[in-house]
Every structure is written in structure tokens, then in C-alpha cells.
Amino acid sequence: MSNEIVVDPIIMKIEPIGEFKRASEEMQIPVLPFEEDADVLVDNRTIDLWDDLLNDPLKKLYEYDEADSAWIKSSTNIQVSDSTYAERLFDMDQKSPIYFANNNSVRTMINVFVNRQKHQTALTLGRSKMYFPLYEQILDENEMPYELKYLSVIESALRPDAHSRMGAKGLWQFMYATGKAYGLDINSYVDERMDPEKSTRAACKYLKYLHGLYNDWNLALAAYNAGPGNVNKAIRRSGGKRDYWQIRRYLPRETRSYVPNFLAMAYAFEYAKEHGLRALPYPIAFYETDTIIVKKQVSFANVARHTGITVSELELLNPEYKKNLIPMNRQGNVLRLPKKHLDKYFAAEDAIAKEPVVEQLTTNYKNANSSKNTNTKRDVTYYRVCSGDVLGTIAERYGVGLSQLRAWNNIRGSRIYPGQKLTIYYNKLPSSSSKTTVAKTSTKETFASNTGKLYHTVRKGDTLWDIAKLYNGVSVYDLERWNSHINFKKMKPGQRIIVKK
Template identity: 40%
Template structure:
């Protein structure tokens, strides 16, 4: 079935997603996160501001908040100055955050409630990422909850060339809830758990020792790293402003697609977001916003891994009812374009790179997103000299590369005996297979190899077909 036929088939049933230009701009706004990070680390919010909010009123409101939460929302002059700064100078940005929160907060609340995390901690994501699922700090912390790679791996957030689950709103929020619960179990205090989330439990323990054994945030605050000393007050300031937004006349626009009006579907084969967007007439930028963890806009297929796509309800129902047609179209579309998909690898995976004419270490390092010094260390090299056909071990960090496959040499026994290498291997196609998923199962085998060896051209795969694995 051709794409225009599919679009026609859905025409009577689909509900097109109309998103105004301001919302599209907000979804892709990277500057808000950068502004927030700069504010927390560099801005001197202690500067004098005009106090429209009286101290007595603020103390009263903080006391009301404190009475209904396990957090310590105590008044301090620093917190008052920070709240006043937000009210005076950050109103426009805060209204943007309130608008984004209308999508994310219902998800956060559902997950935090399941893990018995105080619901107020949802405001932490405002400080961490400005609600940007693709946010990435200068040290590599990524996603709504700013997980470093190794911490993310501890909580089952995988990173590959196609997917970064630290950017997945649901998976990363589940991981954040588990990590926060772990930190609370260590310190038995939510404010200290928040400080440890930012600076690590080691720094909080050091601050406790330097304070003479004090175990409340405000007592150990002078002994914490500078960023962390502003971190918890920034969280409390956000909590106050969101809870009293109406009292301060914040007027954000409502979101056109609340989280509760979407659903997730487990995918069963490789498919591109642009293909789903084209068939369902869904805005591609909105689809990327709903599925931010797919770095290349491609949902891969791995038999042992469950990947999902989030769609508006109407499109989700259509997808489930017609998913085989979706996948059939997707495979034919990729085959017709003769596109070479980027090689799949996990961040922890290594590859063997064969040096080609014109290569030098700097060029290779740039291609894979690593440093020359790292390539030298991985390969025990004392200098930068490399020769054509040298094999280098590399742990890639760059996603969108394709590697020219290195063919395995055939190994023969005695003269006249049969070949025992991959040359004699074949593969029987199973339901749900694609050239990409098959190529992943064999070392140094690409989609282009499979097409060339088997003269596939644009012919689709069918269960039961036998494919040669090597020429």
C-alpha cells in the first residue's frame, strides 16, 4: 500500500493535530534551559529588587506550604530574595515553564505517587532541565532529570546510537523516582536528598561532617558546593511561585495537547517518526516532542528490547489497528530510498575500525565523537602514527555515523575441504525481521551487504526466505 493510499484511508478517521507557532517554538526552545543553568551558576540573585510581596505575606504563605509537605520550606532572607528576583525579572520565562508543566506534571505525579515520593518534588525538573527532555549540560548530564551516563545505567536507562533513554520522559522519571527514594533512604531527609541529587551523596556527607554533624539543609548549606547552595533554594522558589501563580497574576496559555490525551504503543519493527507523521498527518515537530529519546528520529527494533512510540489518542488507535500496514510501508519506503541507516551500537559497545587511505587520528576521532588521546589509550599507542589497514578499537560516542564493514576472512581446513566460515551461512527470515535487524545479528554485516549478496534491490522480505550472510 502506497503512502497516499494510507493517508486517504485515515482521512475519514484521523484528528489532525493543530499546533500554533508559539507552542512549536516553545517545544524546541533550547535557550530556556541554558538561561536557567546560567542563572543558577552565575547570576547574583542577591542583588536588591523592589519588594512588591511583603515579607510577612511571604512568611505566612511559606508556613502554609510547609504544613502540608514533608519538605522543610522555612523562610530565609536568601529564599525571599530569590523569590523576589523570579517575580520581578523572570516572569515571562516562568510562564513558559507553567505552560510546559501542564503536559509533564500529570506524568510526574502519577509516577511519584507510585513510588511514594512527595508530589512537590515534581518542581525539581524545573531547576534541573527547564522541562526540556533534550537538555544537556556541559558535563554531559542529559534529559528532564539530568542523568549522567553511569547513574542512568544504574537505573536501566540505556544509551545507544539511536536512543537515549535519559531523554525519555517516562523512563527517566521512573529512574529519578527510584534514585530520589534511594537518597532519602540514606539521609532520611528530603531536603538533603535533593542536595545529594545535585552534588552527589559524597558532597552532602562532607558538608555534614564539616558542619559538626548537623543534618538539616540550612545548617550544612555553607559547606556545600556553590551550585548546590543555590539549588535547593531555587527549587523552593519555583515551588512557591507555581503554588501561588494565580496570586501573582501569572497568565500562561494552556497546552494544546495534555499528557493524558496521549498513549504509548510498543513497536514491533523499525520505523521512522517522519513516516508516522506523514501517514497520520501529525506535525513532525510535535511527534518528536512526544518521543524525544529517539535521537535520529528512528525507532529501532531489537528482539530483546521494548521500544514504544507516544501518539495522540486518535492516532494511537489508528496505529494499533493498522500497524502491519505501517511497518510494511516503512520497510518499502526505506528500501526504495536506498538509504543506508546509521550503524546501531550501545555507548558501552566497542567497534573495530580499519584505517583507510587519507585517515589520521584527528579525523577518526571527530567521526566517532571521541578524543585522539582516548584512541591512543584504547590501542596502547605511543604516537599518532597509523597505517592503512590497521585495526583500531574505538568506543564511539557519536550517533549518526555509518561504518564501512570489515569483511571476515574465510578459514579453510585442508585443501579441497568445505569452507567453515560465514561464507557458508544462511539466515531464514522470521516474522517482524528487517534487513537492519538481521544485519545487527552478525558481526561486520551491513544492510548494503545483505542487499548486494542477495540481489534484493527493492524486494521486501517475507517469512521463510533464506538469505545468504556472506558472498
């Protein structure tokens, strides 16, 4: 999303093209033979976000059933004829004030989202149950096209904690200046660019403003990405044309792909079932949550201790709080909780408010050896990342918070790479039953076959997550792939599963 919010005077000279489809278009549906457009691409920022989705540290909260696991392993793509694509895009175009073009650029990106990167699309389909009900409600209040909800998928892969290299943050990727201009509070404790509701309201205001400049949603989307200045420049260079597809070649390359990306993602969501796409599970749905007003200073750790909800779940539902701490606010701050935990919260509300609040280690341990720091008794260790490691798994192994681990190592998001050295401040090292020790020395729990595979013997109470934690570089997804013949919901003590190939 662009940081530019200056209006170019040229816009005042442009005649609006109107909301309705072009009168010259005939009501027949043109069928075009598909040829891949090499000029469109999924930009690197989106690829990074999707890679993070596949390595989400919160995947420990997910529950994939046997059918989900089988679908993930499947590589079958459903073939669709050119005429079917044409009919579907025509139908979408007729139902929306946004122009849905049927051309090779859009078709190329549809192929990416429903075939080549269908697993990532399936993950965002699952995430949509948390965010789309909120988006639709706010879009409806503003009388804006419902299809604009798909813009957030392109911007952030529906990750409220998404950060870009340029400094944009949140579901709608607001830059600092644009976020402030549209009323989002950004301070030491709170960043409302990552607040799902407030950032969506701000995005609607900004999109409405951009649409007011051009009276065309495709141009408004282009301006959301490149800024009005770049769109105005493209209009001038095209000789005053006011159609995205006519000025597209004069736009920055990313913006030339941006609108096709948006239209293709909208198609992928609308016709997911027809393409065999499966919405992979997400820990919670919007309707399963509710909000409460908190006026006193409260830490996530205290809320978790009294309600049974995990700090990870609180981070998932309340990404706007930068230090896992809700600051005091006379008007009140919003805390979102699962409905099933509300009674426990209200029962312990006074106790939670009275407990001393310790800031998350984001600040306390950056200078852990400082004489002024109250946590100098903590020791420091260094961890070398192995292939397959997930940041959340490492944090849990050492008994520290995910946000702490990010802060100590200057990590944005959750991307790590093999060989990376992580600094960790800990109370105690992992116990002798940690993954490396078990995998190398335990004869009761593991055995190696003559094929080189390592097996784990299931104990009573074992879960896939527990087992994955024991073996270096092994994820739940790896276990599911290597043991596709096993129904993990019915694991029994004594059963053997492959933990290394």
C-alpha cells in the same frame, strides 16, 4: 545532577532527624524583613535552558491568544508583603514532608521566578500540563512528596531534550553512569534518560535512595545536585550537623543555591495565580496523548506520512529516540501519539511497518561526500545565522529535519548565535519566494513607510508563522510585539502588519 552514587561510611554514624518538623519550632509564623541574598543565583545551565525556551523551534506549534500576547508584553509585578510570604511558605511547609524555609535566600529566588524571569516561569507552567500528571502518578506510586515534581523544573525547565555541558540529559538530568545504574537503556538508537516516564521512575529510585541516607529531603536534594560525597564532607566540616541550612556554607556554591531554587520554584508554581503568572500555551497536554507498543522498526517520517502528525510533534512526544527511528524490539518499544491520531495509525499500521526505513540524516549526512554514502546527490550550502533566527525556522526553510541540522553542525539543544555558520545538505534551495527575495523585491506584498518600518500586506490564508518565515530574522513573537493592536485570529486579506522596525 551529580554522577556520584558512592555511599560514604560517615552516613552510618548519623542519627536520622525524622520526617516531622522540629519540635523546638513554635507554631507562630515569624515575619522577616526581606534583604536580597547575593550568595544565591540562577546557575548558568538554567539560564541557558530558559533562553532555549524563549527560542524554542517548536513554538510554531503554539497558539498564543490576544490575552497571552498582552501578558507577555506586560511588565507589571504584583507586590506581596513579608507577612504574606511568611504565611504562604508556612502553609506549604505544613502540607509537605519537605522543609520550606522562609529566609532571604528563598525569598531572593522567589523574586527571580515570579518577577524578574516570570516569562520563563510562565513557559514552564504551560509545559507542566504535559509532564506533571505523569510525575504525580509515579510519585504517588512511590509514596514520595508530590512537591518533588518541581525538581525537574529546576533541572531541565521541563525540556526532555535538555543537555548539560557535563553530559547530563533529560528532564531529570541523569549523567550516563547514574542513568545506567538506575536501569535506563542508552544505546545508538535510544536514550531513556530523555524518556519522560522511565527517567521519572529512575529519578524516584535515586531520590528515595538519597533520602534513605539522610532521612531529610533538603539534604537529599543537595545530594542529587552535588553528590553524597560533597554532602557528607559538608556534614563533617560543620561538626556533624544534619540540617541543610546549617551545613550550607560548606557545600559547593551551586548547591548553596540549588535548594533555595527548588523551594522558590515550588512556591512560584503554587502561587502563580496570586502573582499574576499566566501558563503560556503548550502544544499538547498529557491527557491528550496515549501510548502504543511498536515491535517492528519504524521511522517518524513514515508515521507522519500516514497519520497527518508532523515529525516535530513526534519528536516532542518521543524524545528518547535519537535518530527519529524506533528500532526493532521483540518486547516492543513505546510510541506516544496524540489520541486523535491513533485511529489513523492503526489503520495504516501494516503499511507503515512495510515501508522501507531510512535512518535520520544524523548519520547519513555527516559524511555526505563519502563515496559509500547513498545520498551524495544532495548539495551542500552554508547559512550565516542572523539576529532573531530560530533553528527550527532555518530547518523548515531548507526542507530538512531539526535533528539533522543539529547533527550536521554539532549543536546540542537549539541555541544558535548571530554570525554562526551552519552547514546544510539539501535537495533544493529555498524557492524564489523565500524571505529575502520577498522582503527586498516584492512590491505587491510589502511597502516601506517614511518612518523606516516595513509592512506586509496579508494575503488569503496567511498565518503569523507563514509571514514570519518570509522575513529574515523575524519571529512570531516579534510580529505580536510590533502589532499589538491587531487581533491576529481575525486577520483579513489586505490588512497591513509591521514586519520590520
